[in-house]
Amino acid sequence: MERRLWIIGLALAGAICLGGIWAWQRARHYERLFHLVRLDPLGLTTFGSEPVTTAQIVLFGDSRAAAWLAPAGYSIANRGIPGHTSTQARLRYRWHVSSLKPKLVIVQVGVNDLTALAVFGHEEENIIHTTIANLSAIVNEARSDGSRVILTTIFGLGPNAFERLDPATAQIQAAIEQVNQAIRAMAAPDVVIFDSAAILADESGYVAEQYRDDILHINAAGYRVLNEALGNLLAAQLRS
CATH class of the missing domain: 1.20.5 (Single alpha-helices involved in coiled-coils or other helix-helix interfaces)
Structure with a gap:
């Protein structure tokens, strides 16, 4: 004993x-x-050591974008910065993307705005509105540069059982889906919606367990399944 x-x-x-x-x-x-x-509020020094050149495809956004390696056979300039919100992304776009004169811009950003609901739950309506407005502004700036946009939905959270007991988890997840509805409505001839949320989700709407790294990030298997679909989309876009 x-x-x-x-x-x-x-x-x-x-x-x-x-x-x-x-x-x-x-x-x-x-x-x-x-x-x-x-x-460095906008992360303007993050890519300062890289020579200014052109890129056919740019991947832009937060840590989810930063960790997203290009599909096989494609060269993509990655301009993702961990921790960035849609406001930071919008304000730095012309420094980090416009100068590269890309044909295609892939945008994955917004989850860091919505996770703030864990602290600022009473600001839900304003945070969601601001996130949608910033995403729309990024899309419009890309279009004004002559770039076509692949706008990704914000994929959900990947919480464990303990994190699901936190009321903020369900609130954030619901806010993600609300923003994603607005993202899907932004589709246009030069704006293609890439539904990363649907690709990664299980039946509950959260990121499927086999793709989770932590509550916010996905693992290599998650990026592989995204790239299977993204590679086909890029091929079609570059042919047009």
Whole structure:
């Protein structure tokens, strides 16, 4: 009996230590993002060392865009910055994208606006409205540059059972779908909607377990399934 209590105690101590390490790492991550925003609010220095040139295709947005490798056979200039909201993306577009004179711009941004509902739930209507307005402004700026747009829906969250108990999780997920309805309505002859949310979702609307990395990000398998569809879409767009 005493030995069993020792084992249980050691297991609990190990779990507490691992939880503490995880919490510390997350705190450091958000602290880093906080200071980056203070030092360079629009991330204008992020790609400063790269020579200014042209690119046929640009992938633009937040961390989900930053981690998205190009489908096989395509060269894509990645202009994703982790932590960025749609407001930051809209304000930096002409520095990071317009100068590249792309034929196609793939846009994946907005989830960081909506996760703010965990803290600013009472601002839901304003946050959703601002996100939609910023996405529309990005699309219009791309079109005014002569670029065609592949506008992706915002794929959902990938929460574990514990995170699903948080009321904010369902609120954020519902806000994502509300913004996605507006995104789908932005379709036009030069604006193609790429429904990444539908590709990755399980029957509940959340990101399917096999594609989850954490609550906000997807793993390599998730990007592979997106690229299977994206590759075909790029081929069709570049032929036209």
